[in-house]
Amino acid sequence: MPSREEVTYFGAGPALLPTDVLENAAKALLDYDHTGLGIAEHSHRSQHATDIINNAKADLASYLDIPDDYDILFMQGGGSGEFSATAYNLVGAWVTRKKAEILEQLGVKSEEDANQEELVSALKKAVESELKLDYLVTGSWSLKAYQEAGRLLGPEHTNIATDSRPINDGKFGKIPEESTWKLSKNPAMVYYCDNETVDGVEFPKFPDVLAPKADGTGPIVVADMSSNILSRRIPVKNFSVIFFGAQKNLGSTGVTVVVIKKSLLPPACPQPSPSLMRKLGLPIPPVVFSYETIAKNNSLYNTLSIFDVYIAGQVLKKLLKTFPDKVDGQQAIADKKAALIYGALEAHPDIYKIVPDKSARSRMNICFRVTKDNDTDKAEAYFLKLGTSFGLTGLKGHRSVGGIRASNYNCIPLAGAEKLVRFLHDFAQP
Numbered sequence: 001m002p003s004r005e006e007v008t009y010f011g012a013g014p015a016l017l018p019t020d021v022l023e024n025a026a027k028a029l030l031d032y033d034h035t036g037l038g039i040a041e042h043s044h045r046s047q048h049a050t051d052i053i054n055n056a057k058a059d060l061a062s063y064l065d066i067p068d069d070y071d072i073l074f075m076q077g078g079g080s081g082e083f084s085a086t087a088y089n090l091v092g093a094w095v096t097r098k099k100a101e102i103l104e105q106l107g108v109k110s111e112e113d114a115n116q117e118e119l120v121s122a123l124k125k126a127v128e129s130e131l132k133l134d135y136l137v138t139g140s141w142s143l144k145a146y147q148e149a150g151r152l153l154g155p156e157h158t159n160i161a162t163d164s165r166p167i168n169d170g171k172f173g174k175i176p177e178e179s180t181w182k183l184s185k186n187p188a189m190v191y192y193c194d195n196e197t198v199d200g201v202e203f204p205k206f207p208d209v210l211a212p213k214a215d216g217t218g219p220i221v222v223a224d225m226s227s228n229i230l231s232r233r234i235p236v237k238n239f240s241v242i243f244f245g246a247q248k249n250l251g252s253t254g255v256t257v258v259v260i261k262k263s264l265l266p267p268a269c270p271q272p273s274p275s276l277m278r279k280l281g282l283p284i285p286p287v288v289f290s291y292e293t294i295a296k297n298n299s300l301y302n303t304l305s306i307f308d309v310y311i312a313g314q315v316l317k318k319l320l321k322t323f324p325d326k327v328d329g330q331q332a333i334a335d336k337k338a339a340l341i342y343g344a345l346e347a348h349p350d351i352y353k354i355v356p357d358k359s360a361r362s363r364m365n366i367c368f369r370v371t372k373d374n375d376t377d378k379a380e381a382y383f384l385k386l387g388t389s390f391g392l393t394g395l396k397g398h399r400s401v402g403g404i405r406a407s408n409y410n411c412i413p414l415a416g417a418e419k420l421v422r423f424l425h426d427f428a429q430p
């Protein structure tokens with residue numbers, strides 16, 4: 001049986017966690033902070049829990065330079081839960097904005113003062129003719145998010161603003177030119193997945209076409225950063241919502257983080273009443289997916305896994321200690337590891353074929369095929385077997401696409417990436 005030190009695990013998530021964090025967490029499971037009670041046993045209503053949440057929020061804000069006009073929520077339900085939550089909450093916010101516009105047109109101050117029939121009828125008309133959610137479909141996860149929105153709202157309210165497959169032989173692997181995107185007029189949100197884990201595609205930078213204008217106005221941008229958060233600097237100000245599951249670059253499976261602009265929360269933007277949404281034929285989020293409920297309760301509307309927040313908090317403390325220049329320091333290492341691995345693959349084009357186009361290659365999930373003697377299946381099976389025997393594990397591609405995938409998350413040490421690079425060169429020898 002190999003020891004922890006002998007294995008470099010390149011799985012796509014859950015992923016490696018720092019050993020010292022796990023050692024401390026193991027102790028905290030038995031006795032948290034000399035209280036004689038483990039961290040998973042303490043009440044989520046205790047001061048300990050509140051401190052853990054507040055410290056993790058502050059450290060995340062510091063590490064990523066998240067401005068004060070954003071809130072940070074810890075939620076449950078994973079990435080898939082957020083596919084639904086973003087659609088529910090952003091549609092609610094759209095209705096709130098539209099309602100304010102209509103009330104102004106009607107010349108009344110508040111919803112109560114309006115003629116209800118008139119208001120509902122005008123809103124219904126707006127929903128039918130204008131309500132759209134835009135999706136940039138560049139891989140399996142953004143496709144799933146788009147499909148979920150269609151399931152919840154009806155496909156007539158969703159718009160694929162761009163789809164990578166038609167420009168790449170029916171497969172994901174490229175990001176279409178921004179000039180070809182068909183964005184809707186004032187959509188409830190423009191949604192994209194910054195890094196597609198399954199397909200190895202990452203946006204090289206924030207899309208220019210979505211950037212706010214000089215006066216600060218611009219589209220409402222929502223991004224899934226589940227698999228590349230904390231690995232590079234992001235222009236937080238350009239986003240209305242950023243979400244990510246913890247289990248790749250932040251911590252253990254069990255919490256999903258939402259970074260949300262406060263202007264989407266009360267008092268600036270309260271969600272419409274359930275009865276209004278029902279009259280409009282629009283869905284109402286389950287209360288645990290309501291951002292305003294979670295924000296109002298500082299992520300403790302219901303029982304949260306404080307143990308998972310604790311681990312995320314410990315990882316953040318470690319990152320802040322390791323990188324005085326915060327996420328820029330981590331970015332330099334992530335980029336270096338990715339460049340080394342891609343370099344080794346490119347050195348043997350007869351054996352390795354990198355799946356995505358060079359312009360959209362992910363630094364986090366390096367997807368490639370292996371062929372020897374014209375036999376890909378045999379070569380990949382042998383690659384995985386041999387890799388495992390050298391302690392290089394978790395390299396199998398996602399079951400939907402096959403191939404090999406080396407996930408280069410934060411916790412893969414440089415030495416681990418270098419070991420993979422040596423293996424790639426050795427394996428390529430005749």
Ligand SMILES: O=C(O)C(=O)[C@H](O)COP(=O)(O)O
Nearest residue numbers: 078079080141197226227245
């Ligand atoms: O993006 C990925 O990669 C993921 O693994 C998803 O965020 C996972 O989603 P859930 O399984 O948490 O729904």
Ligand SMILES: N[C@@H](CCC(=O)O)C(=O)O
Nearest residue numbers: 012013014197198397398
């Ligand atoms: N993030 C993992 C999980 C996928 C899954 O749920 O199948 C991956 O992309 O491989």
